[in-house]
Amino acid sequence: MNLSVLWPLQELLRTGLEVRTTRALFARVFDYLDRPVEIVERPDAIAVTPDHMRGAVTIENVTFAYEKGGEPTLRNVSIDIPAGSHVAIVGATGSGKTTLGYLLARLYDVDEGAIRFDGIDIRDLKLSSLTEVLGVVTQEPYLLNASIADNLRFAKPDATGAELAAAARAAQIATQIEALPEGYKTVVGERGYRFSGGEKQRLALARTILRDPPILLLDEATSALDTRTEQAMSAALAALSKGRTTITIAHRLSTVRSADMIVVMKQGRVVECGTHEVLLAQGGAYASLLQPDRA
Structure with a gap:
C-alpha cells in the first residue's frame, strides 16, 4: 500500500479516537457539575469573625456514613477540645481520623450529632465565616499558577509586603524566597511545580499564617516529608499553633507526643484519650500503634 495514502488515514483514525475520548471526558465532567450541592448555607446562617472566636471545639456524638444507609465510618464520636489546646487524633488506616477532618472542615455534614465552634453548630455558620475561623494545612497544598505574593495574598488580599515577609519567616520559607532572582x-508554576513538596507546604502554611485563624486543622501535614524538611515544617507549625486551638490528624506519631491530649481512633470510634505518657503507660491501642513508630 502507498504510505502517502496510509499516513492521512492513520491521522484521521487518531483524531477520531481523541474526539471520542474528549467527549467521554466532558460527559463525566458535566455529570459531576450537574450533581446537587450537598453543603448548603442556611438562609439565617450566622456570621462570625476570628476576633470574636475563642476556638473551643466540641464534637458531640457524631455518626457519619459516606453513603446514605451505608455502613458508618464514624460511630458516636465525642471529643471536647478546649480553646487554645493542642489535640492530636491518631489511628491506623481506616480508623476514621481523616473523615473526622473532613467533617470539621464541613466538606460533609454529619448524619447524627453535631460539631460546634464556641458552642455554634458549624452548620449554622456562614460558609465564609467557617473558612475564616478554621485554617486547614494538608499534605497536598494547592498553589495557584501565579506569583508567590499573589498566592499568599489569596488569604489576605490587602496584606503588605512586610506582612508577607513576616508570614514567610514564621513558616520557615523566607530564606528560599529571598534567594530567588524575582x-x-x-511565579510558582502549575500546581507549584517549581518548588519541592516541603516548600509548597510551607508556602501554604505562610498563607494560613496571614489568615490568622483561631482554629487550626493539620491533616497529615508532615507525613510525606523527609526528616530534615519535617523538622523545619514542625518548627513552623509550632510557631503557628501557639495561642490557638490546634487539631492534628497524624500518621507519624513522633509529631504529636507533645500534644495536650491524644485521641486514639479505631474502626470509627474513640477508644483512648490522654497524654503520650499516660497512654503509653496503659499499654493499650496507642502503645500498640507506637511500636512500629519506634523502629
Missing part, C-alpha cells in the same frame, strides 16, 4: 514576584 523574590516574591516569582
Whole structure:
C-alpha cells in the first residue's frame, strides 16, 4: 500500500479516537457539575469573625456514613477540645481520623450529632465565616499558577509586603524566597511545580499564617516529608499553633507526643484519650500503634 495514502488515514483514525475520548471526558465532567450541592448555607446562617472566636471545639456524638444507609465510618464520636489546646487524633488506616477532618472542615455534614465552634453548630455558620475561623494545612497544598505574593495574598488580599515577609519567616520559607532572582514576584508554576513538596507546604502554611485563624486543622501535614524538611515544617507549625486551638490528624506519631491530649481512633470510634505518657503507660491501642513508630 502507498504510505502517502496510509499516513492521512492513520491521522484521521487518531483524531477520531481523541474526539471520542474528549467527549467521554466532558460527559463525566458535566455529570459531576450537574450533581446537587450537598453543603448548603442556611438562609439565617450566622456570621462570625476570628476576633470574636475563642476556638473551643466540641464534637458531640457524631455518626457519619459516606453513603446514605451505608455502613458508618464514624460511630458516636465525642471529643471536647478546649480553646487554645493542642489535640492530636491518631489511628491506623481506616480508623476514621481523616473523615473526622473532613467533617470539621464541613466538606460533609454529619448524619447524627453535631460539631460546634464556641458552642455554634458549624452548620449554622456562614460558609465564609467557617473558612475564616478554621485554617486547614494538608499534605497536598494547592498553589495557584501565579506569583508567590499573589498566592499568599489569596488569604489576605490587602496584606503588605512586610506582612508577607513576616508570614514567610514564621513558616520557615523566607530564606528560599529571598534567594530567588524575582523574590516574591516569582511565579510558582502549575500546581507549584517549581518548588519541592516541603516548600509548597510551607508556602501554604505562610498563607494560613496571614489568615490568622483561631482554629487550626493539620491533616497529615508532615507525613510525606523527609526528616530534615519535617523538622523545619514542625518548627513552623509550632510557631503557628501557639495561642490557638490546634487539631492534628497524624500518621507519624513522633509529631504529636507533645500534644495536650491524644485521641486514639479505631474502626470509627474513640477508644483512648490522654497524654503520650499516660497512654503509653496503659499499654493499650496507642502503645500498640507506637511500636512500629519506634523502629
